[in-house]
Amino acid sequence: MSDLQEEGKNAINSPMSPALADVHPEDTQLEENEERTMIDPTSKEDPKFKELVKVLLDWINDVLVEERIIVKQLEEDLYDGQVLQKLLEKLAGCKLNVAEVTQSEIGQKQKLQTVLEAVHDLLRPRGWALRWSVDSIHGKNLVAILHLLVSLAMHFRAPIRLPEHVTVQVVVVRKREGLLHSSHISEELTTTTEMMMGRFERDAFDTLFDHAPDKLSVVKKSLITFVNKHLNKLNLEVTELETQFADGVYLVLLMGLLEDYFVPLHHFYLTPESFDQKVHNVSFAFELMLDGGLKKPKARPEDVVNLDLKSTLRVLYNLFTKYKNVE
Numbered sequence: 001m002s003d004l005q006e007e008g009k010n011a012i013n014s015p016m017s018p019a020l021a022d023v024h025p026e027d028t029q030l031e032e033n034e035e036r037t038m039i040d041p042t043s044k045e046d047p048k049f050k051e052l053v054k055v056l057l058d059w060i061n062d063v064l065v066e067e068r069i070i071v072k073q074l075e076e077d078l079y080d081g082q083v084l085q086k087l088l089e090k091l092a093g094c095k096l097n098v099a100e101v102t103q104s105e106i107g108q109k110q111k112l113q114t115v116l117e118a119v120h121d122l123l124r125p126r127g128w129a130l131r132w133s134v135d136s137i138h139g140k141n142l143v144a145i146l147h148l149l150v151s152l153a154m155h156f157r158a159p160i161r162l163p164e165h166v167t168v169q170v171v172v173v174r175k176r177e178g179l180l181h182s183s184h185i186s187e188e189l190t191t192t193t194e195m196m197m198g199r200f201e202r203d204a205f206d207t208l209f210d211h212a213p214d215k216l217s218v219v220k221k222s223l224i225t226f227v228n229k230h231l232n233k234l235n236l237e238v239t240e241l242e243t244q245f246a247d248g249v250y251l252v253l254l255m256g257l258l259e260d261y262f263v264p265l266h267h268f269y270l271t272p273e274s275f276d277q278k279v280h281n282v283s284f285a286f287e288l289m290l291d292g293g294l295k296k297p298k299a300r301p302e303d304v305v306n307l308d309l310k311s312t313l314r315v316l317y318n319l320f321t322k323y324k325n326v327e
Contacts (some may be wrong), residue, residue, distance in 0.1 A: 030175040039142055040169040040184070048163045052189060056149045059160045063090050074149070075140040081111035084137075084148075088115055091156045092122065109134050116148075123151055143170055146189050159279060161306035166190045223316045226324060230257040241316065242309050247272045248281025248301075251315070255288040258323045263288070278305040286315075294318055 030036060043049055053074065060071050060083070067086050071077045078084055085096055096118060098111045112134045120130060130151075136144035153160060166189040173182045220241055227238050227250070234253060238244045245251050249270060256263040268284050269277040282301035290296060297318060299311030 030173070030180070032175055032178070035172055035174040036139075037141060037143065037170050037172050040171050043168040043170075046166075046168070048166045049168055049189075051163045052146065052150075052166045055160050055162060056146070056153065059153060059158050060087060060149070063087060074145050075142045078145055079138050079140045080108040081115050081137075084115045085111060087152070088118055091152065092118070094118070105138075109138055112138055119148070119152065123155055143168065143187050143189070150190060157300065157302075159275065159302040159305075161303070161308065162190050164190055164192050219313065219317070223313065223320055226320050227254060227316065230254060230326075233257060241312055242307055245312050245316070246305050246307050247278045248283075248285055248304070251285035251304075252281055252288065254319065255285055255292065258319065258326055259288070259292050275305060289315075289318070292322075294322060 057071055057074065061069075064071070064083070064086055067090070069083060069086060071083055081098075082101070085098055089095055096114055098114045099107060116132070116134060116137070123130065131147040132141075132144035137148065150162065152158075153162065168187050168189060170185050170187045171182050172185060173180055175181075223241060224238055231238060231250060231254060234257070236250065236253070238250065248268065249272070252263055252268050268281045272278045272281055279301045282304045286297055286301060295318070297315050299308070299314050303311035304315060
């Protein structure tokens with residue numbers, strides 16, 4: 001066990017351990033009955049947690065690329081409301097009535113209040129629990145900041161793939177009768193993509209993934225046989241469902257073969273290079289499916305591009321159900 005992990009473990013297990021002070025020096029200055037929360041150092045080393053932070057950082061920097069803003073650390077760069085203001089304005093296409101630069105704590109909290117009220121107006125209709133506040137964001141509480149960013153990413157259907165089931169251990173430190181006491185709680189940052197996107201209905205693929213991985217391989221083989229029966233006419237061969245449909249090209253060509261028409265090449269990118277071009281292709285394939293009388297796919301184009309196997313299988317199974325007897 002690393003020194004950092006050992007410190008975190010000790011901090012949790014003993015109320016007045018010096019390691020606790022090492023983790024968060026200000027905790028010795030807590031008022032009576034005041035509490036402070038922080039992520040257990042071992043949780044910060046969890047690969048899924050690191051991936052979540054990286055995905056959100058990259059997304060913010062992509063959104064704000066024209067603003068020449070580069071965010072390197074979520075808690076240090078977002079706490080004063082400046083970056084959150086720009087992010088929300090860009091995502092929502094609005095302009096917030098706030099002072100541009102505020103150095104004072106009061107000014108920063110007023111800006112945060114305005115930004116968070118605008119966020120709440122967007123999210124309230126969805127009935128989501130809002131697990132952050134002006135004080136927690138301004139206090140650089142990383143858990144609160146992550147909850148806020150995950151909710152924004154979901155609301156605005158960000159073209160990113162958030163890792164599922166990310167849970168962190170949070171240390172809650174409270175001062176009672178002059179002594180520091182710590183307790184440990186689990187905080188869930190992400191659930192499943194479907195639940196976060198508000199699609200709660202489970203289907204056969206959820207069951208297959210969760211309970212019958214052996215049957216899953218049978219389904220994959222059937223789908224590979226089905227798509228190759230048609231793609232072989234163009235001398236194309238699929239061996240990997242996960243990756244070979246991710247750029248949308250095979251999906252578009254497959255729709256043309258199944259519906260017996262030629263898809264003009266200027267309608268899609270035959271050799272897509274960017275994420276946006278791939279999303280364009282998959283979205284175009286979805287339009288062709290709707291034109292062919294199929295229901296709107298449950299998956300998002302971004303999920304297919306992001307190599308989400310469950311989403312890709314849903315799309316292909318939709319085609320298989322309608323076209324399995326087409327020669």
